[in-house]
Amino acid sequence: MRASPHRELGLTDGEYELILQKLGRDPNGLELAVFSLMWSEHCAYKHSKKLLGRLPTEGPHLLMGPGENAGAVDIGDGMAIAFKVESHNHPSAVEPFQGAATGVGGILRDVFAVGARPIAVLDSLRFGELDSPRSLYLLDGAVSGIGHYGNSIGVPTVGGEVYFEAAYEQNCLVNAMCLGIARHERLTSSAAAGVGNLLVLMGARTGRDGIGGASVLASAELDSEDESKRPTVQIGDPFEEKRVMEACLELLDRGTLASLQDLGAAGLSSSSSEMASKGEVGLDIDVSAVPVREDDMEPFEIMISESQERMLAVVEPDRLAELEEVCERWEVGSSVIGSVTDTRRLRVLDGAELVGDMPVEALVDDCPLYDLEPAAPEAQIYPAPEAVLESEDPALILPALLGSPNLASRRPLFEQYDSLVQSRTVRRPEQADAAVLQLYPGQAAATEEERSPSTGPGSPGIAVAIDGNGRRVACDPYTGTVEAVLECAANLACVGAEPLGLTNCLNFGNPEKPHVAWQLERSVAGMADALTELGVPVVGGNVSLYNESGGGPIYPTPVVGMVGAVPDTALAPGYGFAREGDAVALVAARGAKVSARGSELAKLAGEELPLGLTPIDVGAVREVIELVREGARSGALASAHDVAEGGLAVALAECAVAGGIGAIVGWDGDEDPVQLFGEGAGRFVVSGRTEAIEALGPLATRIGTVGGAALSIGPVDWEVAQLRGASEALAAAFA
Amino acid sequence: MRFGVVRFPGSCDETDALLACRRYADAEILWHGDRDLHGVDAVVVPGGFSYGDYLRVGAIARFSPVMEAVGELAASGGHVLGICNGFQVLCEAGLLPGALLPNAGRRFLCRQVDVEVVRADSPFTRMAAPGQILSIPVKHTTGRYYAPGEVLESMNAHGQIILRYAEGHNPNGSVGDVAGVSNEAGNVMGLMPHPEHAVDALTGSEDGGVIFESLAQVADASDETGIRAGLVDDAA
Numbered sequence: 018m019r020a021s022p023h024r025e026l027g028l029t030d031g032e033y034e035l036i037l038q039k040l041g042r043d044p045n046g047l048e049l050a051v052f053s054l055m056w057s058e059h060c061a062y063k064h065s066k067k068l069l070g071r072l073p074t075e076g077p078h079l080l081m082g083p084g085e086n087a088g089a090v091d092i093g094d095g096m097a098i099a100f101k102v103e104s105h106n107h108p109s110a111v112e113p114f115q116g117a118a119t120g121v122g123g124i125l126r127d128v129f130a131v132g133a134r135p136i137a138v139l140d141s142l143r144f145g146e147l148d149s150p151r152s153l154y155l156l157d158g159a160v161s162g163i164g165h166y167g168n169s170i171g172v173p174t175v176g177g178e179v180y181f182e183a184a185y186e187q188n189c190l191v192n193a194m195c196l197g198i199a200r201h202e203r204l205t206s207s208a209a210a211g212v213g214n215l216l217v218l219m220g221a222r223t224g225r226d227g228i229g230g231a232s233v234l235a236s237a238e239l240d241s242e243d244e245s246k247r248p249t250v251q252i253g254d255p256f257e258e259k260r261v262m263e264a265c266l267e268l269l270d271r272g273t274l275a276s277l278q279d280l281g282a283a284g285l286s287s288s289s290s291e292m293a294s295k296g297e298v299g300l301d302i303d304v305s306a307v308p309v310r311e312d313d314m315e316p317f318e319i320m321i322s323e324s325q326e327r328m329l330a331v332v333e334p335d336r337l338a339e340l341e342e343v344c345e346r347w348e349v350g351s352s353v354i355g356s357v358t359d360t361r362r363l364r365v366l367d368g369a370e371l372v373g374d375m376p377v378e379a380l381v382d383d384c385p386l387y388d389l390e391p392a393a394p395e396a397q398i399y400p401a402p403e404a405v406l407e408s409e410d411p412a413l414i415l416p417a418l419l420g421s422p423n424l425a426s427r428r429p430l431f432e433q434y435d436s437l438v439q440s441r442t443v444r445r446p447e448q449a450d451a452a453v454l455q456l457y458p459g460q461a462a463a464t465e466e467e468r469s470p471s472t473g474p475g476s477p478g479i480a481v482a483i484d485g486n487g488r489r490v491a492c493d494p495y496t497g498t499v500e501a502v503l504e505c506a507a508n509l510a511c512v513g514a515e516p517l518g519l520t521n522c523l524n525f526g527n528p529e530k531p532h533v534a535w536q537l538e539r540s541v542a543g544m545a546d547a548l549t550e551l552g553v554p555v556v557g558g559n560v561s562l563y564n565e566s567g568g569g570p571i572y573p574t575p576v577v578g579m580v581g582a583v584p585d586t587a588l589a590p591g592y593g594f595a596r597e598g599d600a601v602a603l604v605a606a607r608g609a610k611v612s613a614r615g616s617e618l619a620k621l622a623g624e625e626l627p628l629g630l631t632p633i634d635v636g637a638v639r640e641v642i643e644l645v646r647e648g649a650r651s652g653a654l655a656s657a658h659d660v661a662e663g664g665l666a667v668a669l670a671e672c673a674v675a676g677g678i679g680a681i682v683g684w685d686g687d688e689d690p691v692q693l694f695g696e697g698a699g700r701f702v703v704s705g706r707t708e709a710i711e712a713l714g715p716l717a718t719r720i721g722t723v724g725g726a727a728l729s730i731g732p733v734d735w736e737v738a739q740l741r742g743a744s745e746a747l748a749a750a751f752a
Numbered sequence: 753m754r755f756g757v758v759r760f761p762g763s764c765d766e767t768d769a770l771l772a773c774r775r776y777a778d779a780e781i782l783w784h785g786d787r788d789l790h791g792v793d794a795v796v797v798p799g800g801f802s803y804g805d806y807l808r809v810g811a812i813a814r815f816s817p818v819m820e821a822v823g824e825l826a827a828s829g830g831h832v833l834g835i836c837n838g839f840q841v842l843c844e845a846g847l848l849p850g851a852l853l854p855n856a857g858r859r860f861l862c863r864q865v866d867v868e869v870v871r872a873d874s875p876f877t878r879m880a881a882p883g884q885i886l887s888i889p890v891k892h893t894t895g896r897y898y899a900p901g902e903v904l905e906s907m908n909a910h911g912q913i914i915l916r917y918a919e920g921h922n923p924n925g926s927v928g929d930v931a932g933v934s935n936e937a938g939n940v941m942g943l944m945p946h947p948e949h950a951v952d953a954l955t956g957s958e959d960g961g962v963i964f965e966s967l968a969q970v971a972d973a974s975d976e977t978g979i980r981a982g983l984v985d986d987a988a
Contacts, residue, residue, distance in 0.1 A: 164860050168891070169801045171764025256762050256804025348761055433860045435891045437949045437956075440768045445956070455954060468771060476954060587954055751859070 022046075026053035032385060039379035047317035047365060047373040052380065054283035054321055055290060058562055061384035064528040065560045068389070068538060071545045076554035078517040081204055084295075086130040086279060087197070088556020089204055090517040092456060092582055097201050098479060099133035102141070102194035102522045102578045104561035108250045109191035113158025114165070117191045118253040119325050121166040124195040126279035126328065129262050132205035132269045133197025136439055137454060138167045139483045140177035140193050141522070141576045145186030146403075147422045152181065153750055155189045162253075163193065164433040169255035170262070174434035175442055175452035176481065181422040182488055184399055187566035192522045192559075194483055194578040198456065205269055207278035208295035209331050209357050214275055216289070216300060216355035217337070219344060220261040220327040224310035227251040227284070227323025257326040264347035265328055273332060273339050280327040286320050286380075288329045289355075290363050294381035299360035305368045306354045316372045320365060331357060391538045392531035397628045399491050399572065404623025411666065411693055412733045416743035418617055418663045418694065419670055425746040426674075443478060443586040447675065450511035450659050451482040451581075453589045478586040480514035482579055486662065487524075487572030492615035493630035494536040498543035498575050500630075503638050503698045504661055505579040506551055510642045511657035511701065512589040513650030514581030519548060521558040521577050526570025528562050536573035537562075544575060550635040551642075553579065583650065590649050592658035593676030594723045599655050600710040601672075601680050601721040603665065606641040606699030608634055611691065617662045618694040631697065638699035641716055645701050653709040660700035666693040666730060668702045673728045674741045680704075682721030684731025693730065753971045755779040755964075756792030758822070758838070760813050764800030765948060769835065772948035775961060776968035784816040793971040794831035795822050797838030799891075799946060809852065809894045810840035819845055831875055831967055832940045836892055839932075839942030848935055848942045849907060850899030855892070856925030862891040864956060866918035867931050867945050874914050874934055875970040876941045879962045886915075886959035888945040890923050895944040897926035897933070904928060910936050915943055 023033040026049060036044055036052050044052060054060060062069065074082045080097050081089040087101035105120025121138060128135045140163050145152035156179075167174045172195070209216075227250065268274050276296070278288045285302065293300045304319040314322075332340050337353065344351040358364070363380060365373035406417045418424055431446040444453035455478040457469075484505040490497030506516055521544065526533040548555065564571045583589055594601075613619050614627045648654045656676065660668040673679050684693075703710070704723050711719075727734045755773035759766045759781050766781060773779035773796065782789060784802075789795065802813035813819060819841065826832045826847050834842035842848045855861060864887055872882040880886070899907065904927065907913055915932030922929045924944070932943030947960025 161859070168860055169762070169764075169804065171800060254804070256801065256806070259764075259801075260761055432862055435764075435860075435862050437862065437889055437891065437946070438764050438768065440771060440949060440952070440955055442956075443954055468767060469774075 056384040086127040100196040103559040114162040117159035117162030118166040128197035132203040133199035142179040143185040143190035209292040275331040299358040302355040389534035391535035401625040419743040420746035429751040450508040451480040482508035485576035487574035491572040494539035495543040496630040498540040502547035507659040509581040510646040518556040524574040526565040588652040595655040599704040599723040604701040606637040609699040611695035611697040616696040664694040679725040753777040756782040760802035766798040769798040769948040797834040799836035810844040814845040834942035853896040865921040879966040887957040
């Protein structure tokens with residue numbers, strides 16, 4: 018042993034002292050390894066936990082809040098939606114295909130661990146600029162990996178988002194969100210219960226993959242020696258997970274299990290100690306009973322392995338045979354590896370030999386939590402983007418923006434995802450601002466076989482969207498995060514959905530640096546304030562820190578995923594213009610302001626990122642969101658689209674391209690591109706019959722009429738075909 | 753009339769196929785390890801990634817006990833429909849001619865495409881009109897239909913090309929735009945597009961329903977006549 022192995026494992030001297038106190042002796046190697054993982058940032062949230070307490074976690078629809086594998090909300094008729102977003106950033110930066118694939122695998126396990134059948138996946142991706150070969154490689158690998166896992170397991174990938182910014186060149190972000198459906202009574206806790214009950218490890222064998230992932234990969238900055246970390250990236254097997262998932266769901270349907278937990282970061286160590294902590298019990302684990310891929314694995318390796326496709330269940334002894342029968346039928350391995358005790362200790366045995374003995378409370382609850390030391394930077398810390406187009410001419414700017422990587426059509430990406438399997442997808446990618454899934458009551462039948470076919474129109478459902486523009490947050494962590502929450506709510510409003518809950522993934526740099534701490538603190542404050550105003554609770558989420566390298570921190574990137582209820586999915590508008598002659602209106606919040614600061618227009622021109630965005634009146638935006646939601650869910654609107662990146666002109670162009678029909682929009686000839694391309698929260702482009710548009714009231718201003726093969730804004734015309742061509746710029750990246 | 757839908761380990765679209773079948777008839781799941789088809793009138797081999805697509809798509813599934821029974825059903829003239837991975841399985845099992853190769857684009861592709869009904873007199877398409885265009889999604893990595901020239905000629909001669917991708921809609925480089933084929937007897941069909949994902953306008957299209965509806969009616973008719981197989985012309 019070296020002089021200070023705890024430092025090698027990422028523990029500070031102070032933390033090590035505390036471990037000595039808790040144990041009352043020196044830890045052995047296994048215990049030190051387990052502590053180092055449980056007290057890592059990834060598992061213990063030691064730099065973020067205090068902040069996260071500021072987020073609202075109560076709401077009328079909430080069934081299961083933060084702390085379980087996934088949160089859940091009530092959607093009526095005795096059905097629940099469980100959902101969560103999680104990051105797999107560092108593994109994806111090392112090996113994008115497997116990193117992204119196992120990210121999907123992990124979030125799927127989180128959802129079926131709570132007893133919900135996964136029904137949808139969304140992804141949120143960030144890469145460097147597309148002219149970088151490394152970014153192209155990462156993009157291609159991550160998209161293939163997400164598709165590989167989701168497609169193979171039969172869960173549709175229904176939405177997502179991607180941005181390309183130089184700040185992500187060294188640290189790409191791969192966040193995956195999953196939603197699952199369950200009847201209320203099937204929602205399952207991971208709390209281990211029942212002294213004397215058996216602990217059963219199900220699924221894949223345990224190998225050396227991912228050892229040290231949680232402490233070495235997820236909690237330290239990446240350096241130039243990424244190659245040496247390749248063995249710590251896990252390899253995914255969706256075929257294994259599919260069988261594990263079906264077996265687990267069947268076992269939960271039958272009520273065979275007392276509790277269930279997935280194995281993620283830190284493997285058996287974290288899953289067992291968290292189950293024991295929640296259940297206020299102890300666990301004995303015999304590592305010699307764990308099926309391994311390699312014979313000579315050390316006990317500590319078995320305890321911290323991050324091999325994929327494994328689940329940990331607690332079962333009463335007299336129901337073990339039932340568990341084994343189901344697992345055998347699904348060709349899923351299962352092994353009794355231990356039992357529930359009343360000791361409140363995690364005891365690790367190797368056969369008869371005790372090789373580790375740790376208090377559960379010390380592992381899960383006693384990691385020191387750190388106060389951040391935030392300090393606002395005096396000047397913007399991120400360099401200006403490279404100028405792409407220096408022109409004031411709207412005729413040139415619009416196609417340039419539509420073809421820019423952040424705005425171009427995502428078709429070449431989402432066509433690699435099965436968005437249809439399970440027959441719930443009513444609005445697919447690039448049809449509407451949010452994905453819409455039908456969830457009529459027959460959908461939550463106990464087994465898939467008992468599902469009844471859709472009854473057609475009148476079928477209720479849910480909508481889901483995921484958002485988070487890091488560059489805006491880099492300009493202003495508070496306001497940028499408020500915008501992300503509002504944009505997500507606005508996307509739901511466009512399909513008529515009322516938000517029920519939100520999950521978040523906070524992707525930031527090193528929180529020990531004062532300016533990153535400031536970004537994190539301001540961002541969480543903005544999220545808390547916006548959610549409180551909207552009345553939407555956080556149901557759970559994930560924090561990914563230390564996303565930085567030699568090139569500095571990533572843009573601070575809070576990603577939010579929101580789920581909402583849609584009374585009649587058939588009425589959910591798309592964003593494409595629908596009918597010749599419909600009125601086009603701009604619906605804007607009272608006092609809504611637009612500005613070029615931090616916009617895609619400013620990026621195109623290579624302008625510096627400002628420090629500070631125009632403050633937002635969240636109450637006024639809430640009012641306009643509710644107005645659009647009512648219009649959308651009542652069937653009054655033929656199309657509805659949130660005005661976001663690229664401003665009003667880009668929103669109009671997207672409506673025209675999606676609908677395959679143009680529009681004539683009046684414009685008073687003001688040549689200022691900011692009015693056309695400037696950005697700001699609380700604006701929508703909607704279309705519909707004149708009476709329906711007029712009925713929206715004073716927040717809606719008619720600006721034009723749908724029709725023709727061209728989009729005309731004042732004196733400038735663009736053929737819709739030309740705009741479509743411009744928007745297809747990403748196809749070249751996948752040629 | 754009752755459909756059976758096979759479930760292999762790794763099947764993904766079996767519930768979708770089951771729900772599609774139930775719009776037109778009764779339907780139940782058939783377990784891969786079970787040789788007994790429970791007396792169903794027609795079998796759907798659904799899409800997905802049976803056995804993880806390991807070794808080669810469809811290559812392992814063909815050896816499952818249920819496929820022995822499906823082979824016997826087909827030999828006795830019973831109706832068998834293979835969708836996507838099911839099509840691949842039926843080709844591997846030798847119940848259909850040709851093979852499915854990796855897409856020309858080499859990537860998984862999920863896209864709504866137009867498919868033209870070439871034969872509207874097959875048991876699988878008799879409720880469609882000749883030349884009718886069906887909007888049905890494809891979603892696969894390995895869907896490029898291939899058969900040697902002489903095999904294709906023979907298939908054409910025997911009217912075994914049931915569906916083609918409409919002009920400009922071939923998503924994968926399939927030879928002759930072939931989207932769906934039958935065996936020579938006409939009682940087994942495979943197609944790469946997913947008609948089970950096109951049975952409800954709410955979720956994008958109801959054009960695929962015609963396949964299940966045709967099959968349901970044929971099976972009902974053959975129940976009455978005692979004829980279990982063959983093209984409708986032969987049965988009539």
